[in-house]
Structures are given as C-alpha cells and as structure tokens.
Amino acid sequence: MTLAWIAIGVLLGAASLLAVVRLMRGPTILDRALSVDVLLASAIAGIGAYAAFHREPTALPALLVLSLLGFLGSVSVSRFVARRQVAQTTEESGKGERG
Template sequence: MNPLLLVIMVVFAVAAILTVIRIVIGPSILDRAVAADVLLTEVMCVLGADMAINHHTRTLPVLIVVAAVGVFGSISVARYVARRDNTPS
C-alpha cells in the first residue's frame, strides 16, 4: 500500500470517528444531518484520493452512488424539518 494513501486514510479515519461522535451526540436532527453529510464527504474524499494515487477509476460508480445518497438524504431531512416546523403547536 502506498504510504501517502495510508496517511490519508488515518487522517480521514480520525475525522470519521469525530463525525460519528457528532452523529450520536446530536443534539438536534439538523446536527446529525450535517454530520452525516460530512461523513459521506469524507468517504468520497478517501475514494477520490485512492483513485488519484493509484491511477484507476474502478471505484467511480461507488463514488457516484455515495454522492447521490448524500444529496437525497439531505433533501429528505430538509423536507422533514420544514414540514415539522410548519405544523401548528
């Protein structure tokens, strides 16, 4: 394994652990949604770094699917929060 890729993976692993802590702690659904977006972005960055360092495009479909999940997840949470805020109390 390339030493540069190993360093990148360690740095992103620490960031992912901190992001998962934010997802668990919360406190609001929007904090969790932003943290989930950050986690998906970290996964995308690791996949992109792997593709750039090893000069391949085998994981490009995975990268596209992860990006789509992130977009659709953000839209779903935004619609849920907007609908919840518009209900009379």
C-alpha cells in the same frame, strides 16, 4: 507516497471519528444529518484518493452513487425538518387564538 497515504488516513479517520461523536451527541436531527453527511464525504474522499493513487477509474461509478445518495439524503432531511417546523408553527398559532 506512503507518507501521503498515512496523512490521508489520519485526516479522514479524525474526521470520521468526530462525525461519529456528533452523531451520538447531536441534540437535533440537523446535527445528526450533518454528521452523516461528513461521514459520507469522508468515504467519498477516501475512495477518490484510492482511485487517484492507483489510477483506477472503476471507482468513479461508486463515487457518483455515493454523492447522489448524500444529496438526496440531505434534501429529504431538510424537507422533513421544514415541514415539521411549519406544522409546529401552525399548531402554536392555533393554540394562541383559542386561549
């Protein structure tokens, strides 16, 4: 059981570290949003592993809230990027017609 905890900790730590690197270096907002999703998924996996090993069902509401926040965050970022791209396309097509 201790070996499993060490493996889980190392893998989730590596995933979190790589996500933080992508968060810092990511040139676009989509790279940063993806890295935040990976961080959130790592947290959910860690809490889920804790709940499974200790047979503690009280962590389930926290998992539900975190997954809902991750979903809403991803949807809101994707809608923001889609609107931004539509606005840029409209602006570029307007400039081409005037010139």
